[in-house]
Amino acid sequence: MVREIENTAGIPVVQIATIVPIMMTVGANRIVPGVAIPHPVGDPEAGYEGDQKKRRELLNRAFKAMTTQVDEQTIFSE
Amino acid sequence: MTFRVVHYINQFYAGMGGEDTAHVAPSSREGVVGPGLQLQNLLEGEGEVVGTIICGDSYYGENMEKAQAECIEMIKAFEPDILIAGPGFNAGRYGVACGDICAAAGEQLGIPTVTALFAENPGVEMYQKKTFIVETTDSARGMRKALPNMVTLSLKLLKNEKLGPAKEEGYLSRGIRKGFFHEQTGAERAMDMLLKKIRGEEFETELEMPVFKKIKPAAPVKDLSKATIAICTSGGIVPFGNPDHIRVSSAEKYGKYNISELTDLTPENYESIHGGYDRVYANDNPDVVLPLDVMREMEKEGVFGKLHEFVYCTTGTGTAVANAESFGQSIGKDLKEAGVDAVILTAT
Numbered sequence: 001m002v003r004e005i006e007n008t009a010g011i012p013v014v015q016i017a018t019i020v021p022i023m024m025t026v027g028a029n030r031i032v033p034g035v036a037i038p039h040p041v042g043d044p045e046a047g048y049e050g051d052q053k054k055r056r057e058l059l060n061r062a063f064k065a066m067t068t069q070v071d072e073q074t075i076f077s078e
Numbered sequence: 079m080t081f082r083v084v085h086y087i088n089q090f091y092a093g094m095g096g097e098d099t100a101h102v103a104p105s106s107r108e109g110v111v112g113p114g115l116q117l118q119n120l121l122e123g124e125g126e127v128v129g130t131i132i133c134g135d136s137y138y139g140e141n142m143e144k145a146q147a148e149c150i151e152m153i154k155a156f157e158p159d160i161l162i163a164g165p166g167f168n169a170g171r172y173g174v175a176c177g178d179i180c181a182a183a184g185e186q187l188g189i190p191t192v193t194a195l196f197a198e199n200p201g202v203e204m205y206q207k208k209t210f211i212v213e214t215t216d217s218a219r220g221m222r223k224a225l226p227n228m229v230t231l232s233l234k235l236l237k238n239e240k241l242g243p244a245k246e247e248g249y250l251s252r253g254i255r256k257g258f259f260h261e262q263t264g265a266e267r268a269m270d271m272l273l274k275k276i277r278g279e280e281f282e283t284e285l286e287m288p289v290f291k292k293i294k295p296a297a298p299v300k301d302l303s304k305a306t307i308a309i310c311t312s313g314g315i316v317p318f319g320n321p322d323h324i325r326v327s328s329a330e331k332y333g334k335y336n337i338s339e340l341t342d343l344t345p346e347n348y349e350s351i352h353g354g355y356d357r358v359y360a361n362d363n364p365d366v367v368l369p370l371d372v373m374r375e376m377e378k379e380g381v382f383g384k385l386h387e388f389v390y391c392t393t394g395t396g397t398a399v400a401n402a403e404s405f406g407q408s409i410g411k412d413l414k415e416a417g418v419d420a421v422i423l424t425a426t
Contacts (some may be wrong), residue, residue: 001392001394001403001405001406001423001424002406002423003292003293003295003403003404003406003419004205004402004404004405004406004407005407005410005413005423006293006295006296006410006421007293007298007406007410008406008407008409008410008411008414009172009410009411009413009414009418009419009421010296010423011294011296011298011299011413011414011418011419011420012195012232012296012298012420013296013298013420013421013422013423014103014420014421014422014423015327015423015424015425016422016423016424016425017138017425017426018426019139019140019142019170019171019174021174021200021204022170022174022200023425024174024201025204025360026200026291027163027291027292027351028141029293029296030295031296036136036140037100037136037139037265037355037426038097038136038355038356038357038358038360038367038368038426039359039360039366040146040313040365040366040367040424041366041367041368041369041424042363042365042366042367042369042425043351043363043366044357044359044362044363044366045177049398050165051363051366052372055365055366055369056369056372056375056376057420058369059369059372060192060375060381062314062422063302063381063382065299066299066302066305066307066420066422067298067299067300067302068177068302069297070295070298071294071295071296071298073292073295074295074325074388
């Protein structure tokens with residue numbers, strides 16, 4: 001899905017999920033490793049503020065990924 | 079002699095539970111557990127399942143290196159002649175775990191390994207060159223057929239019997255070509271193939287080209303402060319009540335939902351219908367999968383221009399690759415027409 005959206009729309013698609021090798025296999029070009037399978041963009045066990053903070057951190061990383069020129073599949077882990 | 083077999087399964091096949099126990103760490107038990115019993119019967123005394131390693135699918139998926147190392151130690155303790163994993167059918171995390179532990183046991187313990195997966199399982203592309211993967215159907219309905227094939231192949235490997243081509247032996251190609259003398263020269267065979275192709279008949283290539291489904295990365299967003307960004311998920315987040323009846327797994331469609339009036343996803347307005355992970359967190363706060371709340375805040379702060387007024391949602395578990403690709407094409411077309419500049423897609 002991630003690959004075909006990018007291919008069809010011609011716009012960057014950042015994928016946030018937990019199992020990085022699967023994202024590599026399906027052809028995601030901009031990859032942000034997520035927190036956990038049942039909550040990729042949150043950390044509910046860290047309480048309300050910790051959860052919000054984690055989500056913001058990952059979204060900031062996604063913004064960095066979509067504004068960065070890449071020539072191949074790239075993992076944005078920070 | 080009786081071959082010593084170790085069997086790897088997940089928490090579900092061990093009878094420990096479903097998604098609620100997918101986080102259990104690896105454990106080791108003597109003898110057979112779950113589908114191992116049938117393996118044992120099929121071995122007909124030629125081999126014995128001496129131990130079973132059980133690991134939660136999420137535990138393996140989220141800590142691959144650690145889980146692998148822990149499982150290898152447990153496998154090693156049984157001094158096996160072979161490792162059999164699964165079958166994992168079309169279960170994504172389980173399939174990857176089966177492939178990964180087989181590849182590792184083969185490399186580190188020097189024993190043959192066999193697993194069994196549906197051809198579209200992501201574990202196939204990742205590990206098919208490093209282990210023997212018997213082809214199965216997409217669900218456990220194929221268990222009765224998968225197990226005998228796994229046992230036949232395992233015994234052949236244990237006895238060092240010569241293997242024929244992957245297709246004949248019933249496993250997925252490992253990308254290995256074996257040389258042999260053919261009565262016809264290459265030129266003759268090539269000509270036969272060409273004539274068949276021209277006549278529109280079926281023919282079998284002798285050298286399959288690998289399919290790399292990779293695309294050139296799109297150009298980056300130039301000015302984030304003016305960009306319209308869409309969020310999208312295969313994590314099964316939908317408006318409460320699932321108005322489009324999207325399936326909990328093996329989805330055949332996606333939903334497009336207007337979120338222009340929403341600032342936060344709550345258990346009252348949205349829910350998770352995904353059948354492939356523990357939904358407790360997502361149902362308590364759907365934003366942990368589809369991050370609407372913080373996107374709205376950051377939109378207000380001017381970090382980016384505008385949040386696209388629609389979200390696109392489906393479930394990505396057991397979903398056919400062809401369906402996922404067509405969802406992507408249709409969503410992509412829609413986003414392009416709407417002038418969206420970039421997408422954040424979350425997956426579970």
